[in-house]
Amino acid sequence: MERTNYCGRINQTYLGQDVVLKGWVQRRRDLGGMVFVDLRDREGIVQVVFNEETNEKVLKTAHELHSEDVIEVIGEVAERIDGQKNENLATGSIEVVAKDLKILNAAQTPPFNIAHHEGTSNDLRLKYRYLDLRNERMQRNLMLRHKVTHAIRNFLDKHQFIDIETPYLTKSTPEGARDYLVPSRVHDGKFYALPQSPQILKQLLMASGFDRYYQIVRCFRDEDLRGDRQPEFTQVDLEMSFLSEEEIRNLMEEMLKYVVKQTSGQEIKASFPVMNYDDAMANYGSDKPDIRFEMLLKDVTGVVKNCDFKVFSSTIEQGGAVKGLTVAGGADQFTRKQIDALQEIVSQHGAKGLAWLKVTEEGFSGPIARFFEEEALQSSLMDAMGAEAGDLLLFVADKLQVVHAALGDLRVHLGQMLKLYAPDELAFLWVVNWPLYEYDEEQGRFVASHHPFTRPQAQDIEKLSTNPYDIRAQAYDIVLNGYEVGGGSLRIHERELQEMMLHTLGFSDEEMYQQFGFLLEAMNYGFPPHGGIALGLDRLVMILANEPNIREVIAFPKNGKAADPLTGAPSMVSKDQLDELHLKVTASKEKMVADNVFDFGQEDE
């Protein structure tokens, strides 16, 4: 029989009608003379009733049902009498009285509780991902993801964007993340690289005159994973010709508001705040500030420069800085032990310690209070920190970079710990005026802070040869709730400027032509002014879904070691395969076998 309805979609309008349902047994409640089954499909759950009056034979089969059996039920939709309705269930006011039951496929007992997978190890969930994805939360997340991409495509189509695919087998380029390499059978000893992003190709599409391009595209980076980073991830990749930075930002803002409206129903009216990179670093200690709450970093370097607390004064003497956070009302909230736990957070970022003061009506208290007894010092410190009685003051003294990293992270932790924002709040902002270059101490050279095709700000171009560190880029990041969900820039479209840029990055002429010759050459043939942005789709969906980890919005993610416990990838390959690819593996066989921990398909019987 053909299915007539989704379980979760049955409601009062079907009363008295016969329905054919197909789904999974979420739960059986067997009362002997009657059986209740919670039947589940992608749209939800409905209660099915089996009893002797309707069909004795069917009741007998119902006694044998197990969790996750796939069944077909034919029955009549009936209203539940008062007192039997279930308020916690969307379909709780009705039930399906079964007339017929067919077991389409019986199931083994699942290896973990599918409906309540909280606390189940990540590894087990990934190994049986197809079961984990039956969980309501996972179904909801993947459907949300679908709605987000659907809304994006819808919006971009309306705005004349053209979806164009770019190759996955492409050329390895220096700069940036490590590439995933793909060996070539046809070309001895040569490799393709999977794209870290389609950056150059989308620029070339601008040269071709497509004017507005987009692609929802997989990107690959062979770097260590994090909660918000997977080795393969999805970008909403866009490029536009003839638009200014502001025009691009406005369009993206409109798109993001549209996406939020379409998926969560939330209407964001105000325009996104635009913050200078320098201000973000100074006030939030981060280039992706979470502006759902205040608690700004306060600079007290000038105030404590000459104080008797040597940790402060000598750090400043050596060129460092002292900054702090004011935790409003925190004096009574935090025990000594809890403050020690905060210390752990800052030390992860290289800070040597976390100094603290509690502000009381009588002045400061705490282990370093004795250094701040002088009244003038006390009041100027209070002023600088914006503090009042009852507050907790936390300080880090170190190199400015360390201070920012430590306090920036501490701030985020405190915001979370003290619940300083609503759980479903969405706080977008733009971070602009990025430095074009950063100095990489390890490599002893400048590296592009965005990428080598980023356009310097017009007034700074002359500094390319004199003072690269001082150049600002026409680059912009879109930040949401403390996550970088996208970044873009205006690009260089003039050959001469692009060559200057690459020279500053340390490229010789030869290296430059070898790596990027095709791009430079394209710039000879009428390359339009252009710019673009790439949004991290996984992160965006993660935040909209209110999930703490990007894995929860990806159907088949990798684990922390970039492996897939479900399929067992990556795995060893045969010698024949290697030979054909002209490859020789030098890793020890023992190590590889030991590393191959995945076993499956083996029954224990």
Added chain:
RNA sequence: GGCCCCGUAGUGUAGCGGUUUACCACGCCUGCCUGUCACGCAGGAGAUCGCCGGUUCAAAUCCGGUCGGGGUCGCCA
């Protein structure tokens, strides 16, 4: 690569040198039960305490190593 945390029945956990025959809950199996909804009741099975080594009269418990997982710093233009 560094640092931190975790590995005990199918799942989640308790136990942290000897009163242990390794606790509890869920799940599983058997039986009973006609209005349950994480149904209930009675009974039952299920664990070489990740692995290797050491300390000890005695190790799930302490120590070292190793493997696996998670987080984080580095890394991620």
